[in-house]
Amino acid sequence: MSNDEANLLPEELEEDELRQLIPAILPEGPSQDQFWAALAGGGTPPLAPEAVRTAVVLAKQALAIARGELTLGKYLAELRTVQHLSQAEVARQAKIAPDLLRDLETDAWPIRSVAPAKLVQIAVPLRAAKPMLIELVRRAPQSLPGAQQFQSTLRREDSYLDRSTSGGVPLPHESDGAGIEEYVVAVEEAFDALARSARGGAP
Amino acid sequence: MQDPTLTSLVPGLLAGEDEAIEQLAAAALPRLQRIAARYGAEDPEQIALDVLVRTLSRLPALDFGQGTGRDPLFSYMAKATVLRVKELYRRQEAERKHLERLGNYLLPGAGYLGHLDPARSGRPVWAADSLEPEQPSTDGVVPDLLSTLDDQDRLLLQLRTFSTMTWDEIATEVGLTSPNARQRYGRLVKRVRETLATLATEGSPHV
Numbered sequence: 463m464s465n466d467e468a469n470l471l472p473e474e475l476e477e478d479e480l481r482q483l484i485p486a487i488l489p490e491g492p493s494q495d496q497f498w499a500a501l502a503g504g505g506t507p508p509l510a511p512e513a514v515r516t517a518v519v520l521a522k523q524a525l526a527i528a529r530g531e532l533t534l535g536k537y538l539a540e541l542r543t544v545q546h547l548s549q550a551e552v553a554r555q556a557k558i559a560p561d562l563l564r565d566l567e568t569d570a571w572p573i574r575s576v577a578p579a580k581l582v583q584i585a586v587p588l589r590a591a592k593p594m595l596i597e598l599v600r601r602a603p604q605s606l607p608g609a610q611q612f613q614s615t616l617r618r619e620d621s622y623l624d625r626s627t628s629g630g631v632p633l634p635h636e637s638d639g640a641g642i643e644e645y646v647v648a649v650e651e652a653f654d655a656l657a658r659s660a661r662g663g664a665p
Numbered sequence: 666m667q668d669p670t671l672t673s674l675v676p677g678l679l680a681g682e683d684e685a686i687e688q689l690a691a692a693a694l695p696r697l698q699r700i701a702a703r704y705g706a707e708d709p710e711q712i713a714l715d716v717l718v719r720t721l722s723r724l725p726a727l728d729f730g731q732g733t734g735r736d737p738l739f740s741y742m743a744k745a746t747v748l749r750v751k752e753l754y755r756r757q758e759a760e761r762k763h764l765e766r767l768g769n770y771l772l773p774g775a776g777y778l779g780h781l782d783p784a785r786s787g788r789p790v791w792a793a794d795s796l797e798p799e800q801p802s803t804d805g806v807v808p809d810l811l812s813t814l815d816d817q818d819r820l821l822l823q824l825r826t827f828s829t830m831t832w833d834e835i836a837t838e839v840g841l842t843s844p845n846a847r848q849r850y851g852r853l854v855k856r857v858r859e860t861l862a863t864l865a866t867e868g869s870p871h872v
Contacts (some may be wrong), residue, residue: 497823497824500830502696502699503699507695509690509691513694513710514687517714518686521689521690521718524722525722528725591714592711593711593715593718593719596718597722
C-alpha cells in the first residue's frame with residue numbers, strides 16, 4: 463500500500479461511491495482550460511520521431527477521409543497495391559470469394575453484411591491501421607448502390623459525437639450501441655484478437 | 666510568448682499543409698497520451714491515435730466558433746480521449762459481467778470465467794453492452810453543483826475524482842501542500858455528498 467493510500471481520510475474511503483453518484487463530469491466554460499492543462503501537463507516527454515511519423519501518416523489519411531477522398535474500398539486497395547498483391551491472392555489468404563473483395567474495394571457492398579472476422583482477415587494481413595479501419599467502416603455503405611439511403615449513409619453523422627452539450631462543438635460520447643456502432647465494436651474486437659494471435663499472444 | 670494553440674492550426678490542417686499536420690501530431694499526442702494515462706487507460710498511445718483520426722476525419726464539420734476556452738480543439742480532443750477511455754473500460758466491464766453470468770449459468774456459484782473465450786459463447790461480445798443498465802443520470806445537477814464551488818475546489822474535485830493523479834501532483838496543480846489538499850478534499854467530499862443526498866431526496870435540479 464502506498465503512503466497515499468495509507469493516509470486516506472475517512473471521507474475519501476467513500477470515493478468510489480462518489481464516482482458512482484457523479485457520472486462523467488467534463489468541465490465546461492472557463493474552468494476547462496485549467497482542468498485539461500493540469501491533466502495533460504507534468505513533464506510529458508516529446509514523442510519519438512517514429513511515433514510522430516506514424517501519427518502524421520494517420521493524420522493525413524484522416525484528413526483525406528474528411529475531404530471525401532479516402533473510402534474503405536480505396537484504403538484496402540491501396541494497402542494491397544503497396545504490398546504488390548493481387549485481389550485473388552488476398553482473397554485466398556482471407557478465405558473469401560474474390561468477388562467480395564472486388565466489391566469491397568469499389569465500395570459496392572454493404573459493409574454490415576461482411577462478417578467482422580472476415581473483414582479483419584483482409585485488413586490485418588494488409589497492415590491496416592486500426593483507427594483508420596474503424597473510421598472508414600463507420601462511413602462505408604450500408605446498403606447496395608442505388609438504394610435510396612446510400613448517399614445518406616455515406617453522409618450520416620457519427621453517433622460518437624453529439625452537439626447537444628457543447629455549445630456548438632460536437633462532443634464525443636459513449637457509443638449508442640445501435641446499428642453500425644455495434645458492428646464497429648465487433649470489428650474492433652476481431653481486429654484486436656487477430657492482431658494478438660498474429661503476434662503470437664494468447665487468444 | 667504562448668505556444669500556438671491546436672485551434673490555430675485548423676486552417677492549415679484543412680488545407681492539408683504538412684507543417685500544420687506535423688505540429689498537431691507533435692503537440693497533441695503527448696498531451697492526449699498523458700490524459701489517457703491519468704484516466705487509467707491501458708494503452709494511452711493507441712487511444713491518442715484513435716482520437717487523432719476520429720477528430721481529423723470530421724474536422725470540417727466541427728464548429729469551434731461557439732466553443733469556450735483558449736484552445737477549443739485541444740479541449741475537444743481531450744474530452745474525446747476521456748470518453749474513449751471510458752468507452753473501452755465499459756466494454757471490458759460488459760465482457761466481464763457477461764462471462765460472470767455465463768459462468769454462473771454453467772456452474773452456479775462459479776462466477777467469473779476469465780479464461781473463457783467470449784467468442785465461443787455463442788453471443789458476440791459487443792452485444793453484451795446492454796447487460797447492465799446505466800447509472801441514473803445526474804446530468805444537469807452536477808454542473809449546477811460544481812458551479813457553486815470556487816475554482817480551486819472545483820479543480821480539486823475534478824482532478825481527484827476523475828484522474829489517477831497522485832496527491833502530490835494534484836496539490837501542485839491547485840497550489841496547496843499535499844496535506845492541505847487532502848484535508849480540503851475531505852471536507853469538500855463531505856459537502857458534495859450531503860448536497861447530492863439532499864438533491865436525491867428533494868429531486869431538485871438545482872443546488
